Amino acid sequence: MSEGDDASEELPAEFAFAAPLRTDSDNEGAWTVVVWPGSYELLGSRMPVKVAGSVDGVAVSTSVLPFGDGAHVLPLRAEVRRRLAALGIRLGDEVTVRLRRR
Template sequence: MTPLDHEFEVPLRRDEGKGAWTIAVLPGSGALLGTRRPVKVSGLMDGHRFDATLLPMGDGTHMVPVRAALRALVDKGDGDVVRIRLDRKH
């Protein structure tokens, strides 16, 4: 694992349609992580621990899929701003 220490404040967003994901897009993440490929990370979202695979958006950013259980823990949904601190890259 590689230590990280970076924080983002970004809104959650959800696409329309059944089965659509709720995501947070991390600006500048490609440069931060040194890749435009998927990256497994750990961190905190509004103080709650999570593990995720950041998925590239094709423009130098990555998105974090935010599962329903984590949205319930942070009590946030579409349009709400969350604080994401990435602390480890797997």
């Protein structure tokens, strides 16, 4: 499969994985993300991919972005971060992510 191919017909309906919340850098204003290890092999793409699903039950609808090492990152918007914080989830905590292509 070549880069950028749409392999959605061959993909599972839903992907699930667990990973810690982290920032994408040490700089002020860094994004809060979840790194999806091995996502390139699962998605068949090193391009952004539109997804919807949940992070520990909190709904997300965004794009996973290529991270450069065979992984994608799931950036978390402020509203998602606030909802996770209300559940007691902080940076470094492991979350369960469930995603599907949209």
